[in-house]
Amino acid sequence: xxxxxxxxxxxxxxxxxxxxxxxxxxxxxxxxxxxxxxxxxxxxxxxxxxxxxxxxxxxxxxxxxxxxxxxxxxxxxxxxxxxxxxxxxxxxxxxxxxxxxxxxxxxxxxxxxxxxxxxxxxxxxxxxxxxxxxxxxxxxxxxxxxxxxxxxxxxxxxxxxxxxxxxxxxxxxxxxxxxxxxxxxxxxxxxxxxxxxxxxxxxxxxxxxxxxxxxxxxxxxxxxxxxxxxxxxxxxxxxxxxxxxxxxxxxxxxxxxxxxxxxxxxxxxxxxxxxxxxxxxxxxxxxxxxxxxxxxxxxxxxxxxxxxxxxxxxxxxxxxxxxxxxxxxxxxxxxxxxxxxxxxxxxxxxxxxxxxxxxxxxxxxxxxxxxxxxxxxxxxxxxxxxxxxxxxxxxxxxxxxxxxxxxxxxxxxxxxxxxxxxxxxxxxxxxxxxxxxxxxxxxxxxxxxxxxxxxxxxxxxxxxxxxxxxxxxxxxxxxxxxxxxxxxxxxxx
Ligand code: FAD
Ligand code: NAI
Numbered sequence: 001x002x003x004x005x006x007x008x009x010x011x012x013x014x015x016x017x018x019x020x021x022x023x024x025x026x027x028x029x030x031x032x033x034x035x036x037x038x039x040x041x042x043x044x045x046x047x048x049x050x051x052x053x054x055x056x057x058x059x060x061x062x063x064x065x066x067x068x069x070x071x072x073x074x075x076x077x078x079x080x081x082x083x084x085x086x087x088x089x090x091x092x093x094x095x096x097x098x099x100x101x102x103x104x105x106x107x108x109x110x111x112x113x114x115x116x117x118x119x120x121x122x123x124x125x126x127x128x129x130x131x132x133x134x135x136x137x138x139x140x141x142x143x144x145x146x147x148x149x150x151x152x153x154x155x156x157x158x159x160x161x162x163x164x165x166x167x168x169x170x171x172x173x174x175x176x177x178x179x180x181x182x183x184x185x186x187x188x189x190x191x192x193x194x195x196x197x198x199x200x201x202x203x204x205x206x207x208x209x210x211x212x213x214x215x216x217x218x219x220x221x222x223x224x225x226x227x228x229x230x231x232x233x234x235x236x237x238x239x240x241x242x243x244x245x246x247x248x249x250x251x252x253x254x255x256x257x258x259x260x261x262x263x264x265x266x267x268x269x270x271x272x273x274x275x276x277x278x279x280x281x282x283x284x285x286x287x288x289x290x291x292x293x294x295x296x297x298x299x300x301x302x303x304x305x306x307x308x309x310x311x312x313x314x315x316x317x318x319x320x321x322x323x324x325x326x327x328x329x330x331x332x333x334x335x336x337x338x339x340x341x342x343x344x345x346x347x348x349x350x351x352x353x354x355x356x357x358x359x360x361x362x363x364x365x366x367x368x369x370x371x372x373x374x375x376x377x378x379x380x381x382x383x384x385x386x387x388x389x390x391x392x393x394x395x396x397x398x399x400x401x402x403x404x405x406x407x408x409x410x411x412x413x414x415x416x417x418x419x420x421x422x423x424x425x426x427x428x429x430x431x432x433x434x435x436x437x438x439x440x441x442x443x444x445x446x447x448x449x450x451x452x453x454x455x456x457x458x459x460x461x462x463x464x465x466x467x468x469x470x471x472x473x474x475x476x477x478x479x480x481x482x483x484x485x486x487x488x489x490x491x492x493x
Pocket of ligand 2: 081161163212213214215216217218220249250251252258282283284285312313314315365366367428429430431
């Protein structure tokens with residue numbers, strides 16, 4: 001009995017202590033302390049964007065060394081790997097968003113955050129022009145500011161190759177609004193198919209979901225759609241669910257070219273079991289309001305009726321990046337993105353503009369992994385640059401006082417040596433539906449591939465741990481539990 005009482009007390013104390021720590025951590029997050037004001041003697045750093053590269057930089061930067069300004073049209077960070085889960089209602093939108101001020105308010109020196117879109121960068125005058133393009137604007141909605149250093153991290157936009165009808169009729173899967181719009185349109189297709197008197201052909205058309213692009217975005221979205229169908233729609237729309245058809249269209253001979261052959265085959269066979277059609281070697285040539293025009297592998301053309309098309313055709317440079325590159329035509333010849341050197345300095349500039357993430361064109365794939373490692377690298381480099389600048393000032397002061405500068409100059413020479421960026425690939429992970437995921441991992445230079453339910457659990461835990469904050473982790477874990485208990489929400493909100 002005594003042992004049971006002791007066990008009970010220990011359990012109670014553990015629960016109370018954990019609750020107390022959790023409460024303390026959340027309150028500390030909610031109520032950040034005072035910050036140092038901007039210091040006119042420090043150099044200014046303007047960060048453009050609030051995505052993977054920019055936030056990794058901001059998280060790791062010692063802001064006591066600089067006056068930092070962030071400019072981004074969205075005042076939050078978006079955890080893109082879980083975007084397809086939002087598109088089918090597995091997760092709520094704000095579970096994978098984190099307002100950028102939750103990060104900047106915790107920095108040692110005040111960081112200015114401006115919700116605006118960069119319109120142009122002048123690499124010679126070292127200025128950036130930006131505008132507030134939101135619905136509500138004040139008297140001033142456009143301005144130009146100077147910078148000492150610019151961290152250019154605007155990401156990329158979706159490549160449409162100028163194919164007719166894509167912009168007008170397709171949904172995308174890049175921003176949070178895309179996922180929300182997709183869910184609304186998807187539910188609209190289902191409800192319209194259920195409208196009385198609809199012909200069999202029209203029901204089949206409305207319930208034909210076409211995903212263009214067999215890259216990881218297209219594959220993950222198709223897998224999530226299949227889960228929505230199996231777990232929820234079959235129960236609530238039994239008369240329609242059998243007509244839902246998902247087709248993935250890929251121009252290349254294979255889907256997921258970045259994964260190993262073994263995992264590509266595993267994905268193809270899982271999709272076959274899930275009755276998701278994959279058409280490889282097939283190119284979308286036009287998207288019409290109610291159909292897609294395909295060029296089949298034998299080069300014949302075919303028009304297929306569709307209810308909803310999602311375009312996941314890859315990346316292209318944003319207009320602001322194209323404009324910036326056009327100002328340095330001799331050094332910026334690659335149309336895919338900004339050319340940088342080994343230290344991520346934009347080619348053709350004097351080393352004050354750094355470009356990171358999807359807006360660059362490098363040997364690395366445009367992934368969150370690369371973008372965040374580049375952000376971390378730059379933050380470290382900026383610590384070194386601050387040290388170098390401080391030493392330079394000390395050398396000048398010592399020279400004025402006619403004291404020895406030998407030791408300072410040695411330290412300065414050391415601080416001048418900047419290490420180049422080195423990317424360390426941690427592997428590739430993707431969800432393929434039916435509670436299965438695929439992973440190509442690397443441990444100590446050994447490659448390891450796996451696919452299935454255990455990999456799905458690994459996928460979930462890996463993303464749960466990489467989410468931006470404790471708040472996001474709690475929200476995502478709660479959403480997963482809610483869906484397990486109550487299913488996905490079918491409301492067309
Ligand atoms: P982004 O994260 O796109 O950030 C760009 C920022 O710039 C945004 O804040 C944007 O608002 C801002 N911006 C845009 N225009 C302007 C402007 N004119 N002025 C100022 N700011 C501007 N990668 C992985 O490694 N693993 C994954 O599992 C994975 N899953 C993905 C799933 C989906 C659905 C998608 C779309 C991508 C996924 N990626 C994944 C790729 C990954 O999201 C990108 O590589 C990553 O977002 C690149 O980071 P970035 O900082 O360069 O750009
Ligand atoms: P992607 O560039 O990887 O794939 C786009 C696909 O669309 C290509 O395979 C292309 O051949 C195809 N395509 C283009 N036009 C077409 C047409 N007209 N008809 C048929 N097919 C057409 O783009 P995605 O999937 O958006 O990924 C972008 C980046 O984000 C990649 O680097 C990817 O690795 C990364 N990412 C990583 C994820 C992960 O690791 N789980 C998840 C999502 C994205």
